[in-house]
Structures are given as structure tokens and as C-alpha cells.
Amino acid sequence: MNQSSSPPDTNPVRLSPLDVLALGILGIRTRRIRAALSALGISLGIATMIVVTAIPASSQKALLARLTALGTNILEAKPTPGQKPPVLLPEGSVAMVRRIGPVTAASAVANTHTVVQRSDHVDNTTYAGLTVLAAQNDLLPVINAKVRTGRFLGPATNTFPTAVLGSVAATRLGIPDLPPNTPAPQIFISDRWFTVIGILATTPLSPDIDRSVLVAWDAARTELRFDGHPTVIYVKAREPAIEAVRSVLAATVHPELPGMVQVSRPSDALAAKRATQTTFSALFLGLATVSLLVGGIGVANTMVISVLERRREIGLRRALGANRSQIRAQFLTEAVALSGLGGLSGTLIGTLATLGYTTYQGWPPVIPWLSVAAGIGGAIAVGMLAGAYPSIRASRLTPTEALSTP
Template sequence: MKLPRSRMSLRDLGGEAVAGILQRPARSVLTAVGTVLGVGALIAVTGLTSTASSQIDARFNQLTATEVVVDDIAPKTPGQQGPAFPADADTTVERLHGVTAAGVSWQVRLQPGQFIASGPPGAAYAITDRQARLTAASAGTLRAVEPTLQQGRVYDEFHENHHERVAVLGSAAASRLGITNLRGQPAVFLGSKPFVVIGILADVRRRPDLLSSVIIPRAAAEELWGPPGDDPARMLITTQLGAATQIASEVPLALRPDHPDHLRVTPPPDPRSLRSGVENDLGQLFLLLAAICLVIGAVGIANTTLVAVLERSGEIGLRRALGAGARHIVAQFLAESAALGLLGGLVGASLGTVTIVAVAASKEWTPVLHPAAIATAPLLGLATGLLAGVYPAWRASRIQPAEALRR
């Protein structure tokens, strides 16, 4: 007598999968953690990369896209001792349409044995700062770096034109020199030469190295120590948004029409290539981490499903004896592993979305989420579970009923 072919409906298959998972709820939850981490990391990576890229664009537009740097590369021959930048370099460049500020600066090297101190050499109360940089900068440089003052003021063209010996201290240099306020008109001694401190910088938007520097007017520096030596001069130019590229092409001819090759101009990089590079670098790094988490999750699901097969060999043998085919056993264990993967994908997508919103809120950014990534995340978890369950399900289908029932 031929027995009717056994069948298993999708409803029965789903019920069996849920029952198998609920037999060991704690183990099932821990098994799904790997998939949760993998899918959550994937969602968080794609969202945070897009969110950070939008902020990079904004910051690039505010700072880097409006900044041009010009370096003095003139050959230092006996016939050409001075800098490539003329004395009126600031005003010449600031007359160009689109320029907001421009200034020349360089590092001054004191003679061996001379240091920056808060008192004259040999004074018992003098504090010597061996880490501070001495920077000669035109008044335009201080406008270009957009400083925030802690106290006092910055020098201007009046101090430049009259060769005034005044100084502005960066916050770090002022702290090391013990100058915390401007009461009593404190002075710094550059070797044996006193300079009255008229301002202390709290912060700058550009050139953060100035915060650890003692900054003096360009004219006074040239009068005392001469033009730039081994450390060539550099001009910082700030422009209106969109004008930097044009300004970069005009500056050499405006400053040195006789020798434009004595100046090297560094225009801002292309924001599109910058954004693409950042997205690629961040994306590749974090997607690799997400893939590792998914592999760990798949191994965990495979291991748990294989253990369940060994533990339930008696149940499998009974099902086979009652007429269940190998395909039914395969479907049952694939359904269990797929359910674990789907659950991990759903929870991971939720956690990834929450992470993106939380990070964006803490940074006061606008979160950027890809609907396609969120929609496909549970499917990715499902696929991970299915792949992880293939081998355990195949092992279960190979169990012979008689052998299983004897155990």
C-alpha cells in the first residue's frame, strides 16, 4: 500500500521554527547578537558616513574653500636677499575682488642663547618659555586667521607703520609665560628686546599654531632681525566663497609681475574629490568592520543550529519515522536559522537608525539616512541566517530514523 506523500504548510513551518527558537530563548538571543551587530554597524556606517560628509562639505565651504596659501620660493642668491613679498603685499592682495583679508608671516629665529621670557635676561622673576614660537606677522595675517580675543586687542597698520614693539600672545604661550592679564602693561623679552603685550588670543579659526606663538609686527621683526632667513615667508589669503580659485591665479602676477615664478600658490582642493575621498575611506573601513560582524553572526547561528541538530536527533528521527522527508527537515532548520537572522536584521536596523540620530543630535548635525539601506537590512539578516543554516540543515537531513531513535 502506497502512503500519501507528506506535506508541510508554510504555517506549520513557521510554527516549528518559532517553537525551535523558543525552546532555548536565551541561547537564541545571544546567537542573534552577531547579526544584530553586523546589520546595525552596516546601517550606522552608511548613515554616519553620509551625515559626516554633509558636515564636511559645510566646514569645507566655511574654511578650506575660502583659503589660499602663497609660499616664497624665490632663490636666495646674493643679489636677492629680501623676501619675494613686497612691503605692501597685504594691501595689494586685499584690493583684488573677492579677497577679505591677506597677510604675510614667518618664523623668527633668535640668536643661540636667547629665549622668550616674561622678564629681562637674568631677572629672578622672569619665566622663560623654550617652547614658544616667535612669529612675525603683518596686521593682515591677524585679520585672516579670524581670532577670538581673550583680552586686549590685536595690532593694526598703525603699529606696523610706526615700527611699534608690541606683541600678541597665543593662549598657550601666555599661560607658559605666566601672563594671565594685561594689567600693568606686561612685556615679553625676545632675547634682550622688550615688547609690550597688547592682546592675548583665546582661539583662531585658521593657523592654530599661533596659539603657542608670540606674534609681533612684520615691520618690527624686519628692523631687528632682518628679512626671513631659513624659514621663508608665507601669505595667508581669505576669500569670499567661490573666489579662491580665481584669486589663486591672480596673486603671483599681482605681487610679483617681474617674477611670478618666485611664488608658489596653493589653491583649495576640489570639494567633490575631498568628499568622495572621505566617503570612500570611511565607508571601506567601517563596511569591513560590519562584514566581520556579519561573519561572526553567521558562524554563531551555524554553531547554534548545529548544536540544536545534535540535541534534537531523537526528535528528527521520530519525524522521519512518521513520514517527514529530508526536505522537510531541511526546511525546518533553515526556517529556524532564517528567523534568527531576520530577527537580528530587524533589531540591528533599529539600533543603527537610533545610533545615527543620537550621534547627529549630539553634534547638532542633520541626520542623513538611506531608505534603501534600512529597507534591505532585515533582508540582509535573513540571507545571513539562511546561509548559516545550510550546513546544519543538511546534517539534520542525513540523520537516519532508526539510528536516531536508538540514541
């Protein structure tokens, strides 16, 4: 008895993800020059995106640092002028200000109402306009001041008659510098000699400090009969909360007479800084969008041409049993792999170019993480979108139509 043979299995072989990836990469490996040129175009687009977002971000950071140096987060509190009798700020007011949550630092100076002279043989009217201030040791970082030569007041000099000169005061007193290995000059304050241990650089935020002679807080008490009441309190706070700190500062400094405390308003540089941040954020978004769009168009163009060039290959694979989904997966994988290679190389090129340029300009290098993520993930996503139409077009070709193409 003859048995009829069973019909052949016509179900296509299922391809694993690794097989699909191998097919996609095969198209790149067999056409290396075209693939390299296509990837180069994508990488240049991604590199451009990195550069046009990272360089403005680095420039923005340098600009914001300059604006911050102008005192965007600094406030001053002092007694309201013209009051009779004069209002005295409490001795513990600086410590109370430091308890405000957003405050990062606070310090103070106080007018000792004494006269400074270059020596005891000079008329004290010669140095009119110079003020002798008692200063706390942590004053300089709060007002963004720096020592030009010598050193500032510290724990070692708290009880000794030492002084630090502002830039204008140093010129007026005839002490332009403090050469090393030479005796420190002395000045005459309220019938007492004080040794000059430092000279400050110009302080743009506090011009009154430039015309002042600073002595230690404790030394002012013992040597100049200073009563301990601060005259000006400098406050540094976190920028987002600067307005909130200002609203409670007067009541914190003098709870009994908050209306008698004058608080400076935030610097105009703060508004400029916030406007700069908003403008640059919009610029980054626009540049990144345009760059990704250009890269996507390049990928789509490359894959459409690839389909036209490989019609015979598509027809042969269809004739050997490949179904439409496998053809789509092959070309889509090739588009994604091509875009991924371009994204990786473009991100590397853009990062290196940014580091080189910012180093040359002396800016702090900033590589926005969104740009890096868009350089790799965005390239892959754009590759999927750009490869969708060519892959569908390739899958719709019948074996006869593809093989009959001249």
C-alpha cells in the first residue's frame, strides 16, 4: 500500500533577534564605504548638536559665574539713616541671621568712630574720608572680596592691634604693598599703633570697604572701646530664596524695631541672570530639535537609496522564503545600527570639540546630559523613524518585481 508523501513545510524559518541584528549589520559590512559616509553624515549632525548646545552652555556658565560675582545672592541690612537717636542693631543679630534656612553665610562690620593717621606726627584731617571698621573674620567670602597682598584677620590676630587696608585706604595712607621679609608698616588709630598685615583688592560689591581700615572685632573692643553693635550686616543666601530671605531679614535682625532696619533689594544682576537662563534653555531646545531633524532626513535618504540599490537582493531573499516581516526587520535594523554608530561617533566628536574650544576660551566645560542622551538615544529613535518607510517599501516588493528590475 502506497503512502502519500506529506506536504512540505512552507512555514518560514523564525529569525532570532541576533539573526536579525546579524542581517542588519551585514548590509553595513558589505557596503563599508557607503555605510561609512552615511554614518559620517549622521555623526556630523549629532556632533553639531553637541557642539551648538555644549558651547553655549559653557558660555552661559561662565557668564552666570560673572553675574554671581556681582552679588546676585547678597543682601545688606543696616539701621535706617536719619534716626534720632540712632538705632543700634543687637549684638547677637548676626547669629540670628545665620539661623534663617536659606542663608548660607553672614558677617558684619561696625563703625568704630575713630580716626586713622599714617603716624602720630600727621594732622588727622589729612586722612578724612577713611573709616575704621571692626570686621568679623569671615567677612571676605560673604562680600566676594580678596586679599591682594598679606593676609586677612583671623583667630591668631583677634586680640592684637592689627589692621587690613582697603585698596583706596592703602593708597591714601601711602602703603601700596607689603613686601615680604620686611618689617610690616604701622598706622596710628585713636592714639594707638596698629600693624598692617594685609591689603585688599578692589571690592566692587562693597566700595565702602575700599575706603576703610579693618581691625579685628575683639581688638576693636579692647583697643578702641568698640561697643559690639554691628553697623552693616552682609548676608549671602541661596538665589532662589533671596526674596524670601529679604522679607524676613529686618524682623530677624531687630525683632523689636524691624521698621528701623533698612534692607537692600536684590541686585539687578539677579534678574539678568534669570533672564539669561531662560533664553539659553530655549536656545538649546531649538538647536537640538533642528540638529536631530537634519540627522533623521539624512538617515531616511540613505535607507531609501539602499532599498533601490538592493532590489535584487530583496527579491532573492523573498524567493528563498523570507516573508515581509523579516525584510522589514532587516532594513529597520540596518537603519537603527547605522544611526547608532553615527550617534556614538558624533557624541564623541562633539564632546572632544567642546572640551577643546572651552579650554581655549578659558570657560568651564559643560556637556549637557540631555545633549549626550539625544546624541545616542535620539539618533537611534530617529533611525527607527527614518528607516520605517524604506523597510516597509522593501517588504512590499514581490520576488518577481524585485528580480525583474534591470
